[in-house]
Amino acid sequence: MKTKLVAYVAVTTYSLLIVIPLLLAVDRLVWVAGFDVTSWISSLDANYISKGVFQFTVMQAVFSSLATLAIGIPIAWQLGRYKWPFQNIIRSLLTMPFVMPSIVAAMGFLHLMGDNALDIRNDSTTWLWVLIIAHAWFNLSLVIRFCEPVLSTLDPSLEEQLRLLPEGRTKFGRFRHLWFPLLIPSIAAAACMTFVFSFTSFALVKWITLGEKTLESMMADIGSSAGIPGYMISKNEVILGSSLIQFTVLLFSLWLMTWLQNRRQSLLPTANEKIVKKNNNAGWLVILPAICFAVIPLATLIVSSFRVTETTVDGSRTYWSTEGWSYAFSATNSLPSGWDALYNSIGYALICLTIALPLGWILAQTISELEGDSPRLARALDVFTMLPFAVSSAMIGLGVMLGMIKINPEFFYSLWLTPVIAHIMITTPFVVRIILPAMRSLDAKYDECGQTLGMSRTKRFFLIKLPMLRGSILIAAIFTIAMSLGEFGASWVVTRNSDWTTLPVMIDSIRAFPYNEPLVPPAANAVSSVLMLIALFLFISSEKFRPKRDGGMF
Numbered sequence: 031m032k033t034k035l036v037a038y039v040a041v042t043t044y045s046l047l048i049v050i051p052l053l054l055a056v057d058r059l060v061w062v063a064g065f066d067v068t069s070w071i072s073s074l075d076a077n078y079i080s081k082g083v084f085q086f087t088v089m090q091a092v093f094s095s096l097a098t099l100a101i102g103i104p105i106a107w108q109l110g111r112y113k114w115p116f117q118n119i120i121r122s123l124l125t126m127p128f129v130m131p132s133i134v135a136a137m138g139f140l141h142l143m144g145d146n147a148l149d150i151r152n153d154s155t156t157w158l159w160v161l162i163i164a165h166a167w168f169n170l171s172l173v174i175r176f177c178e179p180v181l182s183t184l185d186p187s188l189e190e191q192l193r194l195l196p197e198g199r200t201k202f203g204r205f206r207h208l209w210f211p212l213l214i215p216s217i218a219a220a221a222c223m224t225f226v227f228s229f230t231s232f233a234l235v236k237w238i239t240l241g242e243k244t245l246e247s248m249m250a251d252i253g254s255s256a257g258i259p260g261y262m263i264s265k266n267e268v269i270l271g272s273s274l275i276q277f278t279v280l281l282f283s284l285w286l287m288t289w290l291q292n293r294r295q296s297l298l299p300t301a302n303e304k305i306v307k308k309n310n311n312a313g314w315l316v317i318l319p320a321i322c323f324a325v326i327p328l329a330t331l332i333v334s335s336f337r338v339t340e341t342t343v344d345g346s347r348t349y350w351s352t353e354g355w356s357y358a359f360s361a362t363n364s365l366p367s368g369w370d371a372l373y374n375s376i377g378y379a380l381i382c383l384t385i386a387l388p389l390g391w392i393l394a395q396t397i398s399e400l401e402g403d404s405p406r407l408a409r410a411l412d413v414f415t416m417l418p419f420a421v422s423s424a425m426i427g428l429g430v431m432l433g434m435i436k437i438n439p440e441f442f443y444s445l446w447l448t449p450v451i452a453h454i455m456i457t458t459p460f461v462v463r464i465i466l467p468a469m470r471s472l473d474a475k476y477d478e479c480g481q482t483l484g485m486s487r488t489k490r491f492f493l494i495k496l497p498m499l500r501g502s503i504l505i506a507a508i509f510t511i512a513m514s515l516g517e518f519g520a521s522w523v524v525t526r527n528s529d530w531t532t533l534p535v536m537i538d539s540i541r542a543f544p545y546n547e548p549l550v551p552p553a554a555n556a557v558s559s560v561l562m563l564i565a566l567f568l569f570i571s572s573e574k575f576r577p578k579r580d581g582g583m584f
Contacts, residue, residue, distance in 0.1 A: 037399075040392035041411070048417060048455055052425070055432040056270070063266035070271035073264060080248060080268045084275060087229060087244040090158070094165035094228040095221050101166050102173025103217065105320045109174060110181025112310040120317065121178075122573050124324050125171035129509075129569045130562060131516025132168065132233035133534040137541070137558040138327030139164045140237055141334040141551065161238045165231060167327065169224040176220040177213060182307065184212065215290045222287035226280055230422045232519045233534075237541065245272045250424040250523050253431070273425050281420040328562055335555035340548040354552025358540065368557050371536040375561075378532065379514035382453040386510050389454075390461025391503070397462070398469040415462045418455050426455050427523025449530055452520035457510045464509065468502035508572040512565050533561045 063070070074080045105124060114120055127135065143160055189208060192198030197207050232246045243251070249272050252265045335355065339348045359368035393415055400408035418426065430452045476498070480490040496503075518534040525535050540554040 036392060037396040040389055040396065044389060044393060044415070044458065047451065047458070051429040051451065051455070052421065055425075055429040056273075058432045059266045059270050063263055063270060067274070070267050070274060072271075073267040074271050074275075077264050077268050079252060079265070080272065083243050083245055083248050083272075086242055087246075090161060090165075090231075090235075090244070091225050091228040094162050094169070094231075095224040097162050097166040098169045098173060098224045099217060099221055101320075101323070102170050102220070103177065104316050105170070106174045106177035107181060108310070108313040108316045110178040111307060112313050113307045114313075114317065118573070120321065121174070122570065123321055125174055126566065126569055127167050127324055128169065128171040129512055129516075129565050130168070130328070131518060131534055131565060132231070133237075133518045133537050134331065134516070134558045134562045134565070135164060135168050135327065136233045136237040137537060137555060138331045139167070139234075141555065142327050142330045157239050161234060164234050164238060165224075165228045167323065168234070169227055170324065172223050172227075173217070173220045176216040176223075180212060180216055219287045219290040222283050222290065226283050226287075226419075229279060229283075230276070230424075230519075232424060232522075233538075236538075245276050246422045246424045246519065248272065249422070249428065250519060253424065253428045253523050269428070273422075276422055276425070277420055280422070284416060284419050331555050331562060332559050335552050335559050338548050338552055351552075354549050355556040357549040358536075358553035358556040364543075365536070365539060366531050368533075368536065368560070371531045371533050371557070372560065374530055375515050375532045375534075378450050378453055379511045381450050382457055382514040383507060383510050385450075386454050386457045386461055387503075387507055390458045390506065391465055393458075394462045394466040394469055397466060401470075412466075415459050418459050423452075423456060423517065423519030424523055426452050427520035430455075430520070431524050449521055449524050449532070452524055453514045453517055456517060456520060457513050460509060460513065461506045464506040465499065465502050468499050472498060505572045508568050512568040515568075516561065516565060533557055537561070 074084055108114075109117075109121060109124070139160060143156070189198075189204060192204055192208050197203045229244070230246045231244055232250060235242070235244050235247045249269050253269065336350050336352065337348060338351050338353055339346055361367040361370070393411070397408050397412050397415070400411065421429075430448065472495070476494050477490055480494050485493065515532075516534060517532075518538070521532050521535050522538060525531060531539070537554050537557050540550060540557065543550045
């Protein structure tokens with residue numbers, strides 16, 4: 031009875047946190063713009079603000095996905111089929127970009143292209159391919175995580191048997207009849223996830239491009255003037271139309287990814303990695319450039335934080351200094367200190383952890399228990415917990431902002447904890463997705479043995495279940511902190527007009543200063559370096575607890 035009550039409370043709490051802000055935001059937007067779905071959709075092409083945005087969003091997401099696959103598949107093949115010295119370190123370096131905050135990736139690629147970033151952003155032939163490569167860098171680990179487990183555990187006897195058949199005597203034949211059918215579900219699932227992250231890209235688009243916007247960045251830009259009756263009604267229509275299209279596209283992509291994951295060949299003969307993998311010295315031609323590709327943008331960021339370029343009458347001079355760090359971590363009239371932003375970010379992350387982790391645990395446990403008694407209800411709750419995946423971070427920020435303003439404007443503008451609501455909405459589904467597979471893999475015999483020994487439910491939880499799920503819990507906790515620290519889209523919408531500055535928002539604020547200020551680039555890079563090092567530490571800490579077979583969770 032107590033367990034059911036806890037489950038009901040968890041589901042109700044999650045519903046209030048996830049659904050209520052979004053419903054209040056939509057209600058307020060509809061209140062201003064009117065309920066006319068056709069008008070919402072048609073406003074995208076009718077309004078100069080949004081004209082061509084949807085087409086650009088889809089175009090860059092498709093090309094980014096193709097580039098990610100082209101770069102990632104050869105790397106996944108080398109990691110999955112061959113032995114490498116320091117393999118765990120190599121794998122960590124190549125999958126590290128995904129946990130980096132998007133604003134950090136944006137700053138890294140901006141400075142990798144040169145000191146005068148404004149010239150690059152003005153040249154559409156340059157920034158478009160830089161944006162696509164930056165998305166490929168950011169999503170590279172998706173291809174590795176989805177494809178490498180299949181490659182590294184597939185019994186090599188399958189290929190040996192195929193060699194005896196006429197269709198398997200050539201490399202192309204073996205690729206066509208073995209590797210392609212086996213890998214296509216994983217490749218397609220990785221492509222779907224890459225498309226989702228590129229489709230909702232905000233920080234990379236905001237800082238690498240100039241003038242062009244995605245649906246995500248456009249909604250974030252015009253969101254501050256939305257929800258005001260009688261004012262800029264067309265913007266409310268654009269936001270409603272954009273969010274409806276985005277929700278539909280993301281929901282379909284996530285459904286397709288789930289369907290593809292279910293088709294992955296999990297029942298094929300498997301073998302130990304020591305049997306599957308062999309040596310391949312020629313593979314260094316792929317692995318070494320891949321490591322450089324993963325590391326150089328981040329190394330550039332640290333180096334650039336100590337390089338100051340000053341314009342003088344005679345031209346410009348560049349010198350090495352820590353002035354950028356001093357500027358970033360000293361309060362000014364227009365910016366708080368970097369220390370304040372760091373304290374805010376850590377505070378939000380810890381509060382988010384104390385709510386998202388137990389809430390996600392209870393939801394995952396409820397789904398796991400329902401799968402035996404009521405599979406349909408379990409599937410419905412499972413899909414419900416994934417709802418924030420189909421809503422962009424900018425829309426989540428707008429939901430929190432407009433929803434709380436509708437309840438009480440003074441409450442929104444005076445409450446320091448407001449951004450935490452957005453962070454909890456974003457991180458809780460990831461906690462469920464990390465812990466739920468681990469719960470499903472637990473053998474029920476352990477719990478039955480505990481019952482046979484007369485152990486209470488509480489005792490079985492602390493002595494059996496909790497120790498067996500320790501790795502997944504730690505990964506979920508570390509990932510929650512990392513996501514909260516690096517969250518940019520929703521935080522930017524909620525906090526940009528307040529004193530609740532976080533590290534990602536502060537990086538954006540510093541970089542928005544005039545380009546003729548010599549300390550702006552190194553100061554932004556200094557804050558980015560701090561955020562990057564924290565994310566890197568968290569990522570390395572979580573890797574030791576990750577099962578080798580776990581290719582989907584981050």
